Amino acid sequence: MWLDGTDHMCCGETRHVGETVRISLAFSRAGQVETTSRPDEINVLDEGKISIVGTADGMTGSDGPFGHGTLIASGDVQFAIHGDAPGRRVQCVGELYEARHGEPSGTTTGQLVAIHWRPGEALRYEPGIELQATDDWLEHEPEGPNFWAFEFTVRVHG
Secondary structure, rough: OOHHHHHHHOOOOOOOOOOEEEEEEEEOOOOOOOOOOOOEEEEHHHHHHHOEEEEEEEEEEOOOOOOEEEEEEEEOOOEEEEEOOOOOOOOOOOEEEEOOOOOOOEEEEEEEEEEEEEEEEEEEEOOOOOEEHHHHHHHOOOOOOOOOOOOOOEEEEO
16 A cells, blocks of 8 residues: 655654554545456555455545545455445455545554655656665655655555
């Protein structure tokens, strides 16, 4: 899952590899959500993307600035998509990110097994630099535009 650098600098907490984290997860608006009849399934794809098949599991409410969302559950992973799900069972292909500012989200708990700091520009990220804690990115801070993100690998409990 991803966390944008500006979101981390605004209200990010320090995280360390090996600790248990509780994360509010949202699915990227740029991802694809379609109906399916397949069973729950999670596949990690290239370029930080994921394919998750799960069940629409209720609404998130509409109290945030982004409106309501639909909770999606696949095993012990819960996240939210923006708006209504197209059916009871869905396949979502895209990126999961940590929601920090009122986006519809679900909650997932797991062990943080890897942190990669990914510098880039224009939403294209370079290969990551592996870190042991989120504060370690300061050692690699680029000059000029500060466009970067964390890519986290989380082993979900269950």
